[in-house]
Amino acid sequence: MKIAVMGTGGVGGYFGARLQQAGHGVAFIARGRHLQALQRNGLSLKSPLGDAQLKVKAVEKPADAGAVDVVVFAVKLWDTESAAEQLRPLVGSNTFVIPFQNGVESIERLGAVLGRERVMGGAAYIAGRIAEPGVIVHTGQMARLRFGPVLAAQSKAAGSFLTACREAKIDAELVDDIVRVLWEKFVLLVALSATTAVTRKPIGAVRSDPDMRWLLEATMRETWEVGRKRGVALPEDFVARTLAFVDGLPHEMKPSMLGDLEAGGRLEAPWLSGAVARMARELGMEAAANRAVHAALKPYLNGSEVKAS
Known part of the structure; x- marks a missing residue:
């Protein structure tokens, strides 16, 4: 080929x-x-x-x-x-x-x-x-x-x-059903990228702190709700199963967006948490956690000469 x-x-x-x-x-x-x-x-x-x-x-x-x-x-x-x-x-x-x-x-x-x-x-x-x-x-x-x-x-x-x-x-x-598969990954990736980037911490630190874990679940659940509203066949228990999967990830795991942020590079946030907030708004819904994450990352979207730390 x-x-x-x-x-x-x-x-x-x-x-x-x-x-x-x-x-x-x-x-x-x-x-x-x-x-x-x-x-x-x-x-x-x-x-x-x-x-x-x-x-x-x-x-x-x-x-x-x-x-x-x-x-x-x-x-x-x-x-x-x-x-x-x-x-x-x-x-x-x-x-x-x-x-x-x-x-x-x-x-x-x-x-x-x-x-x-x-x-x-x-x-x-x-x-x-x-x-x-x-x-x-x-x-x-x-x-x-x-x-x-x-x-x-x-x-x-x-x-x-x-x-x-x-x-x-x-x-x-x-x-x-590739659309469902994409949304399954999206639910996970949005939550991982959002919480690790906004806290500047690896996933182990995020999931072990009650407040950061709340944000992890909130961004995940909002994404799941938007997908379901758009007609994607995401299972009822998908958020719980995805949280369990996150609990099994290596403590030091960092999504690529956190690496980009730390390096002062551009961020994919407008197409992750930003997209969830936008799609929710188009559906007459609210995705407050994802909207807040996107707002917090806005100063870094196009890269920064000062690396985030």
Whole structure:
């Protein structure tokens, strides 16, 4: 299978490397010093599941990737529309784009640019980052992809990508209701990102303090309520089960948004807690906890020269 990775960070870099190791043709789209390092030295992957040093095809312009079957779309949420525009020359009548981003609006945002029929849905579960240009570091044992079609005509391509992932020994699942899967991840991610970013503490500190735990549950429950109001089939006991899952996470676990905040980088909050507050407002609901979190993070949304501490 021919695959392009749009956004060669922790998600795209890791899964793209595994697919290339299995013999699939992969083009990595990157920019800046990261691109230069990939072109000069290749991609270095450090992972508990196995290290790799790969000579890769790395390009800046998507058109230079050549014809591909699937685009693994893994850019930060603020770059979604601009990255989608760059993909236009690459996405032909037989090309499908699978966004593996945070949030629950990527299918619609990409579809508006590239055409709804070209975009599936996907969710990645991995802790990975660019440690330095050309180097991807994966921490922990989790490295999972869940994806699925949103239109019947996409089913064959989804099945082919599943086969490619399994050949690469990636823990991958083809799901029937990708919208529900995205919202399940969203309920968890919004709460983790909101509480750790606003407190500047890892999840272990958040869940063990009664007041911070209250905020964790409140942001989670609001997100669940908005999803249910929008017709997503989230189970009645989903908040309780998700809290139990959080209790089993490593004490020092930090979502990527807290890492971005600490580094003085841009934040995805407008598409996480900010999106929950916006969607709630559109439904005539109130999501006070998420709105408060988004307000508290607003001074940092576009990055800060002074790192948060």
